[in-house]
Structures are given as C-alpha cells and as structure tokens.
Amino acid sequence: MGLRRRIGNGQSTLAFKDPLLPRPPSFLPITRGLHEEMKVSDFFQQPGLWNNELIRQPFLVPDSELILQIPLSPYDHSDSWCWHYTRIGYYSVRSGYNLAISLDRSGTSTSANVLSAWGK
Incomplete structure (x- = not known):
C-alpha cells in the first residue's frame, strides 16, 4: 500500500x-x-x-x-x-496511522476495516 x-x-x-x-x-x-x-x-x-x-x-x-x-x-x-508517505522513506507507526485515517476520511476504506487492520 x-x-x-x-x-x-x-x-x-x-x-x-x-x-x-x-x-x-x-x-x-x-x-x-x-x-x-x-x-x-x-x-x-x-x-x-x-x-x-x-x-x-x-x-x-x-x-x-x-x-x-x-x-x-x-x-x-x-x-x-x-x-x-514519509519524506525520508522510513515507515513509522504515525505515518501508517495517518494513512489509515486519510483513507477512512476519503471513503477508500471503512472505519471497521481500518480498526480491524490496527487490531491485528
């Protein structure tokens, strides 16, 4: 992703x-x-x-x-x-969370999918 x-x-x-x-x-x-x-x-x-x-x-x-x-x-x-999704190219939990939230807000993902992904 x-x-x-x-x-x-x-x-x-x-x-x-x-x-x-x-x-x-x-x-x-x-x-x-x-x-x-x-x-x-x-x-x-x-x-x-x-x-x-x-x-x-x-x-x-x-x-x-x-x-x-x-x-x-x-x-x-x-x-x-x-x-x-970061300037230096390293993943961070914060950048992953921000991506999940932006996908949720744009309607690309549902809240349930976002929350279930974080719960795994």
Whole structure:
C-alpha cells in the first residue's frame, strides 16, 4: 500500500512490474509491454542519468513523465524499498496511522476495516 522501490543502480528493479512510481496507491506503471523483464538500469544513459528517448519509446506518457522525475544517484548502490508517505522513506507507526485515517476520511476504506487492520 505504501511501499515502493527507491532506485539506486537499477539492477534489481523491474521497470514494468515493480512499484517504482511516486503514484499511489499501487506505484506501478500503467504501461504493459513485451519487455516486462527489463530492469530499470536498462533505461539509464549512464549511471545516474536517464535515457529520455529510450524511456519515452515503450512507456505511456503519464509513466514516462513520472519516471523522468525520479532522482538518480551517480553512486553505485543497490535499489531498496522505501515508505512513500514519509519524506525520508522510513515507515513509522504515525505515518501508517495517518494513512489509515486519510483513507477512512476519503471513503477508500471503512472505519471497521481500518480498526480491524490496527487490531491485528
């Protein structure tokens, strides 16, 4: 629900299958293609730099625009998981609670579902 990939060297994140886009709730690209096993690193021009033309070929416009906004590091570190709902990417009980409350207020979830999830 709130976990997505933080891109490092792009070697362990699948570009079409893994949740990498800053677009809740699924964080998945809406583009489906023939190249579903391609890694994010296949779309780098060089480490730390997206290949704009290559990204715009297979991806739909909404996906390509979001991908190009993802910051890349010039350093070779592994991809990791991050919690979308905090600035630093770490989950906290407070951020999970705030997400549950906002879902309840928006009608995405019922109070009973929110409370039962917290009771488990």
